[in-house]
Amino acid sequence: MKYRKVGATDLTVSEIGFGCGGNAGLMVRGSFDEQLTVVERALDLGITYFDNAPDYGDGAAEENLGRVLKQLRARPVMNSKVEIRSRDLDDIAGHVVRSTEATLRRLQLDHLDILQIHNGPVHGAAPLEGKYYATLGIDQFMRPDGVLEGLRRLLQAGKIRHAGFICRGNDIGPIKQLLQTGLFSMINVCYTMLNPTPGMGCPEGLRVDKDGGNVLNVARDAGCGSAIFSVLARGFLTDDSVEGHERHSLARSTGAYGERGTELQRQAAQVRFVARELGISLAQAAFRFVLGHAGVTTALGGFSSLAQLEELTLVSGMDAIPPELLNRLEAVWCNNFAVG
Structure with missing residues (x-):
């Protein structure tokens, strides 16, 4: 396993x-025994970073990981999150503290x-409805009793060492505002072989649901992982x-994504040549692509099984994808994944 510095x-x-x-x-x-087996092996293979959230199973993933790590007497680098919902808007800072304590x-x-x-983060003060929490207005981050105030309380109390936030695309302006505060050390970004825009300008001809705005380079320049x-x-x-096989029994079913899933499956087939040329699996090629970007600190694996863990940890330390293959991949993007 190779290691990288966080910003x-x-x-x-x-x-x-x-x-998680x-x-x-x-x-x-998963069962406790399944979780224990995979986490123990992950630690043996050199994984030191665990990413969690209260939203994962309504707290179950945090509880389960805590139980497993206690059994293993292990203390890796731990990240978790806070979700702000409509009911929290009257006291955002207080909610950030209370959620973290839980x-x-x-x-x-x-x-x-x-x-x-x-x-x-998005522009202005975004309204929230019910359990929806994907975005929050930059004004609600910055206001006197907002997100930044809650994070500062936690930092001063020693309950967190560093802070970060999630990037969801079409949001590079608010992201730059948050990075300029100097408070943030790690962002989470969705960057894939199907949407490379977090790592570069959008290739001409490629249509994406969310433009990542070259955020990986912006964050790196700001000293953020x-x-x-x-x-x-x-x-x-x-x-x-790509071959239409069923997913692991613990994983979310393909059908849960509807027509969007069918389109993602079609696009994945168009980039599979990268894996074949390299003699590795498509999943390994996807991780190799991501880790080839200098702005990436860590690539998070969502593991359903021991076999998946073993497969993806082999990518650590592999060379970056060769330029000639990246050029062919860019041609696929510029053609918007058209079959031809």
Whole structure:
């Protein structure tokens, strides 16, 4: 396993991280024995960074990881998150503190190495409805009783060492505003072989749902690290997916993504040549692509099984994808994944 420094901090983490989200399902729906086996092996393989959130199984992933790590007597670098919902808008700072304290209880820790805001920043003061929390207005980050105030309270109390937030695309302006505060050390970014825009300007001809705005380079220049989530594009950048095989029983089903899933599956087939040329799996090629960017600190694996963990950790230390293959990949983007 190779390791990378988190921005301008003193933290160093494994370039393959352990994601605890619901898409892979292990830390939400797996048994204790399954979780223990995979986490123990991950630690043996050199993984030192674990990414969690209260939203993963309504706290279950945090509770389960806390239980497993206590059994293993292990203390890796730990990241979790806070979600701000409509009910929290009257006291955002207080909610950030209370939510983090609940996370620490579930994880059985006295502090987090990194705490991230699960809402991505957008212009103005964005309204929230019900359980929706994907975005939050930049004004709600910055206001006197807002997100930044809550994070400062936690930093001063020693309950978190560093802070971060999620980037969801079409948001580079608000992201720059947050990075200029100097408060943030790690962002989470969705950067894939199907949408390279977080790592470069959008290739001419490529149409994407969300433009990443070259955020990986922006963050690196600001001394901020970047963790990549959904490296496999919600699980579609795998050989099994392209071939139409069923997912692991713990994983979220392909059908949950509807027509969008069908399109992702088609696009994945158009970039599979990269894996074949390199003699590796499509999932390994997806991680190799991500880790080839100098702005990436760690690529988060969502592991449903021991076999998936073993497969993806082999990518650490591989050379970057050769330029000639990247040129062919760019041609696919410029042609917007057209078959031809």
